Amino acid sequence: MGEFDFIARHFRPLAGEGAMELRNDGAILSLSAGQELVLSSDTMVENLHFLPDDPPETVAQKLLRCNLSDLAAMGAKPYRYMLNVSVPPGRHYDDSWFGRFASGLQADQNMFGLSLLGGDTTGSPKGLTLTLTILGTVPKGQALRRDTAKEGDSVWVTGSLGKAALGLQARKNRLDDPDGTLTQAYRVPTPRVGLSLYGIVNAAMDISDGLLQDSGHIAEESHVSITLYESLLPFSPAVRRHLEQWRETILLGGDDYEILLTCKAEREDDLQKHCQLNNVAVTKIGMVTAGRGVTMLDTNQQPISFSRTGWQHF
Amino acid sequence: MGEFDFIARHFRPLAGEGAMELRNDGAILSLSAGQELVLSSDTMVENLHFLPDDPPETVAQKLLRCNLSDLAAMGAKPYRYMLNVSVPPGRHYDDSWFGRFASGLQADQNMFGLSLLGGDTTGSPKGLTLTLTILGTVPKGQALRRDTAKEGDSVWVTGSLGKAALGLQARKNRLDDPDGTLTQAYRVPTPRVGLSLYGIVNAAMDISDGLLQDSGHIAEESHVSITLYESLLPFSPAVRRHLEQWRETILLGGDDYEILLTCKAEREDDLQKHCQLNNVAVTKIGMVTAGRGVTMLDTNQQPISFSRTGWQHF
Numbered sequence: 001m002g003e004f005d006f007i008a009r010h011f012r013p014l015a016g017e018g019a020m021e022l023r024n025d026g027a028i029l030s031l032s033a034g035q036e037l038v039l040s041s042d043t044m045v046e047n048l049h050f051l052p053d054d055p056p057e058t059v060a061q062k063l064l065r066c067n068l069s070d071l072a073a074m075g076a077k078p079y080r081y082m083l084n085v086s087v088p089p090g091r092h093y094d095d096s097w098f099g100r101f102a103s104g105l106q107a108d109q110n111m112f113g114l115s116l117l118g119g120d121t122t123g124s125p126k127g128l129t130l131t132l133t134i135l136g137t138v139p140k141g142q143a144l145r146r147d148t149a150k151e152g153d154s155v156w157v158t159g160s161l162g163k164a165a166l167g168l169q170a171r172k173n174r175l176d177d178p179d180g181t182l183t184q185a186y187r188v189p190t191p192r193v194g195l196s197l198y199g200i201v202n203a204a205m206d207i208s209d210g211l212l213q214d215s216g217h218i219a220e221e222s223h224v225s226i227t228l229y230e231s232l233l234p235f236s237p238a239v240r241r242h243l244e245q246w247r248e249t250i251l252l253g254g255d256d257y258e259i260l261l262t263c264k265a266e267r268e269d270d271l272q273k274h275c276q277l278n279n280v281a282v283t284k285i286g287m288v289t290a291g292r293g294v295t296m297l298d299t300n301q302q303p304i305s306f307s308r309t310g311w312q313h314f
Numbered sequence: 315m316g317e318f319d320f321i322a323r324h325f326r327p328l329a330g331e332g333a334m335e336l337r338n339d340g341a342i343l344s345l346s347a348g349q350e351l352v353l354s355s356d357t358m359v360e361n362l363h364f365l366p367d368d369p370p371e372t373v374a375q376k377l378l379r380c381n382l383s384d385l386a387a388m389g390a391k392p393y394r395y396m397l398n399v400s401v402p403p404g405r406h407y408d409d410s411w412f413g414r415f416a417s418g419l420q421a422d423q424n425m426f427g428l429s430l431l432g433g434d435t436t437g438s439p440k441g442l443t444l445t446l447t448i449l450g451t452v453p454k455g456q457a458l459r460r461d462t463a464k465e466g467d468s469v470w471v472t473g474s475l476g477k478a479a480l481g482l483q484a485r486k487n488r489l490d491d492p493d494g495t496l497t498q499a500y501r502v503p504t505p506r507v508g509l510s511l512y513g514i515v516n517a518a519m520d521i522s523d524g525l526l527q528d529s530g531h532i533a534e535e536s537h538v539s540i541t542l543y544e545s546l547l548p549f550s551p552a553v554r555r556h557l558e559q560w561r562e563t564i565l566l567g568g569d570d571y572e573i574l575l576t577c578k579a580e581r582e583d584d585l586q587k588h589c590q591l592n593n594v595a596v597t598k599i600g601m602v603t604a605g606r607g608v609t610m611l612d613t614n615q616q617p618i619s620f621s622r623t624g625w626q627h628f
Contacts, residue, residue: 023535025384025519026459028352031345040340041447043434045397084357084445110358120357126440131398133355133447143342205339221337
């Protein structure tokens with residue numbers, strides 16, 4: 001199976017307008033007047049970001065949805081994507097695997113309204129490596145940013161926290177996940193595309209590296225301090241039941257792909273109404289103050305100190 | 315060295331407008347009215363597309379220039395790029411290596427007028443994997459394509475052929491390259507950006523997979539036949555001296571990154587004048603006729619049959 005056949009079979013059916021059926025080295029993209037493009041890119045590597053025995057459909061969906069989440073965090077609408085695939089030798093990643101991989105992409109293309117624009121296919125010395133570069137559109141000047149949190153804002157998060165971090169542990173057989181919801185959350189995140197929070201929130205980003213670390217990004221880049229309250233954090237029942245044993249995993253864990261927001265007091269009602277209209281839970285979890293860094297307070301209002309290294313810069 | 319320090323040290327200095335200093339997961343891009351975006355992406359993998367002891371500056375330049383060549387083939391002007399880097403464990407790809415890699419990118423950013431917009435950094439189980447997605451601009455509707463060659467067009471190529479294919483053999487110590495020009499051509503191609511051939515040529519693409527295979531793409535996608543004349547092919551003296559011994563390598567070899575063009579008779583003068591103005595050699599090497607596939611005729615006007623498999627579809 002040559003590169004051209006491989007592309008024709010699996011990826012051509014995913015190609016949309018401007019992709020020229022993937023027959024060209026380049027693709028062409030137009031923008032409506034008054035629109036800007038938002039771009040983001042994520043690379044996923046076998047055994048680092050997914051496991052070889054994960055269902056191919058969910059590997060595809062995770063790859064696409066991590067990127068969709070970056071668009072969601074900036075308030076952009078999904079438009080197109082580029083896909084680069086480096087395939088290791090061996091029989092595991094065969095036609096059947098890529099057929100299922102492509103069907104996962106197709107399902108999410110339909111759900112989120114975007115199409116494949118181009119990319120590249122190469123070999124890999126070891127491990128499947130996948131890079132997806134996503135393009136979204138946003139009205140000019142209306143992209144949400146992470147460096148615009150203001151003193152006095154409250155801090156909010158969509159959905160609930162910790163499911164994906166526990167799902168990874170469940171995948172490694174370190175905890176039980178009787179109905180599979182944790183594993184599913186790890187494999188197929190729910191990007192919060194479709195919210196229109198420009199003019200309502202001051203700052204936004206998605207939680208991919210964990211609540212504490214990503215709050216740190218907002219704090220650092222907005223030159224403010226953030227205080228989070230453990231007692232306010234939203235957990236699903238499946239997560240809450242593991243909270244005692246896996247507290248640090250849940251509080252530091254990544255892969256949630258929820259949106260972390262800061263909002264001034266006068267717009268809190270609008271934020272809640274807008275999220276309710278879109279069937280997205282949103283919870284106030286902290287405050288933005290003057291200063292630097294992130295502090296998480298436990299139920300006794302004492303700062304929690306975490307054991308993991310790498311957090312000193314908070 | 316964490317991911318954030320790594321990015322800050324090596325890649326932040328390369329970031330341009332819209333990249334938000336690489337502090338955001340996404341980047342923002344505007345387009346002037348009347349412009350379209352041209353996108354292309356190439357992945358390069360250690361030992362497949364470059365060798366671990368290649369100078370890091372030239373690895374960076376090859377990665378960027380392969381993509382620049384795709385823009386050149388479509389008549390687009392370089393604008394921005396996304397860079398994804400998957401770094402294997404071990405000491406080889408250290409701070410010093412990436413410092414030199416970034417300086418190669420910086421030199422080419424200055425030369426070709428583009429800047430870094432975003433990307434991602436991950437680990438790799440084995441082998442450095444590099445993906446670069448390039449964005450260029452072109453006046454609306456003026457991108458050159460490969461599926462628009464017409465019966466009666468002549469076929470042209472910029473520069474000269476075979477240097478890079480021989481350079482790869484020289485890298486493997488299979489032939490001598492006393493002044494290093496062949497090796498240099500393999501390591502650092504010269505993308506033909508800056509030509510404005512819209513309205514002059516009918517079809518264009520860059521030669522990355524080899525003259526014969528890429529001519530086949532134009533033929534297949536334009537639904538025409540292409541005849542090439544070996545006696546007309548432009549070779550540099552360094553290539554010509556190896557022609558007898560390495561004929562098939564030279565005729566089939568890739569990585570030239572020259573532009574293959576088709577042009578109707580009435581515009582041949584304009585093509586030659588435009589290329590001369592831009593100090594780019596351009597040579598007529600064949601004809602487009604009705605039919606299918608590509609034929610290369612030797613100096614006795616006999617079709618050359620090549621030993622390599624995979625060419626049957628011509």
